[in-house]
Amino acid sequence: MDEAVLTEDGVRLWATRGGEGTPVVFCHGGPGIWDFLGDLAELLTDRATVHRWDQRGCGRSQRRGPYSVARSVADLGAVRRHFGLDRMALLGHSYGTQLALQYALDHPERVSKLVYVSGTGIDNRDTWRPTYQRNLRANLGKHLKRWETLDSRKRTEAEDRELCALQWSADYADRERALEQAKAAATPWYGVNFECSATINAEVNRTSGTPELRAACEKLDVPVLIVHGAEDIRPNWALDSLEQALPRVSRKTLNGAGHLPWVEDPNGFRTVVGDFLADRR
Template sequence: MAVVVRTEDGCRLWADQAGAGPPLVLCHGGPGMWDYLGPVARLLDDRVRVIRWDQRGCGRSERRGPYTVDRFVADLDAVREQLGGPRVAVLGHSWGAHLALRYALDHPERVSHLVYVSGTGIDPERGWHPHYERNLRRRLEPHRDRWEALEAGPHTPAVEREQAVLQWSADFADPDTALRHAEDMATPWLGLNRDCNRAVNAEVKRELREADLAARCRALDLPVLIIDGPEDIRPRSGVDSLHQALSNCERVSLPGSGHLPWVESPYDFRLAVTTFIDATA
């Protein structure tokens, strides 16, 4: 059921909730994208009440800033307060994994469980990024000329969508189904907010360099599950520093899956999440 969450500064956020049980709030990646985690909700909504939302300026939410990490943490808190209740589990994917982690660090008393899916860790040197660039180009090889031509041309909505589909196809392990999965992510096409992407990514880089997130993670006293796909083009070693800093953390790698492990390993993804929440309830 779609609803509107209004933040304290008056921004209207699209949200959706389904299922019954303890609340689980999902945080999509990007930044600058919309919620694409409907398949995750459908995997879990017989066990938990799943709450999804489009982040500020993205998808069906109001297109307005400011685009800062603290502002997104506050928006997530508004979603939690208005739809989830006093304490929720939070699952974040990619950039959304960092957002979920920051929320748990800022408001640990409001989080029962943290599920960190395909994030990129807290290494201030971002040592994973050069490997990601090489892996992206390698996996895009069959479509690389077209992808580069689209990047160099005018960015109309149709061009932006085609380029995104090609790039997102690299996030899947199986080349035979990668384009189809990427098309599913891009349907419906709600447009990318590049201003949001640039601003938040730049701030995250600064935060990793200047804030001692490892020390804050060592003090975090709540259960954390890290889920990885070993075929992710972002090397999973980037998450090692986060895993080592957390005192109450499990880590699961789902064979045969890339950056979106629930797509390519749905049964194992569901089992990992539900077992974790049930065991630490």
């Protein structure tokens, strides 16, 4: 059932919940897109009560700023309060790992566990982005020229969807089904908030790799599970920076999976994440 979360500054956020068990709140990727983690939630509904939401300005939430990581952290707090959660596990995917991690750093007393799925660690983005860009272009293959054409000019809404589907197709290990799976992720299509994306990405670029971020991670007394697909075009070694900084961390790489490991290894993902959430230690 869809629910409306009202933030302290009056913005309406779309949210939903389902399942039974440990309360966990998802933080979707982007920034600037919407929660398309419904199939991930289905894997965990017999082991967790899953709360999903669209971040400010994205998807089914009200398209109104301001846009910043701090604002998103506050909005996540509004989601927590709306559902009456004193403490919660957090699961972040892609950019959502950064949001979930920042919330845990700011409010560790509210976070029981953190699942960090397909993130890129805490080093400066310049350390891994060249490798990512090379892998992206390699995986686009015959679609590269079309992607470059769309990326270089103003687009219609339909072309925005085509651009995203092409780019997202590079995120799957199964190259034969990649475009089909990417189009499924883009359905239904809620549009990209490019202002939100640019603003938050610029902020993340400024703050990643700082000594302050590493020092905060070194003090985080929250169990963290890092999950990554072995075939993700974002290099696995980018996660070493985070793993080395966290005092309570475990890490699992899922073979044969890309950036959405629950799609390409659902059983492995369900086992690893479900067991972590159920562990009461």
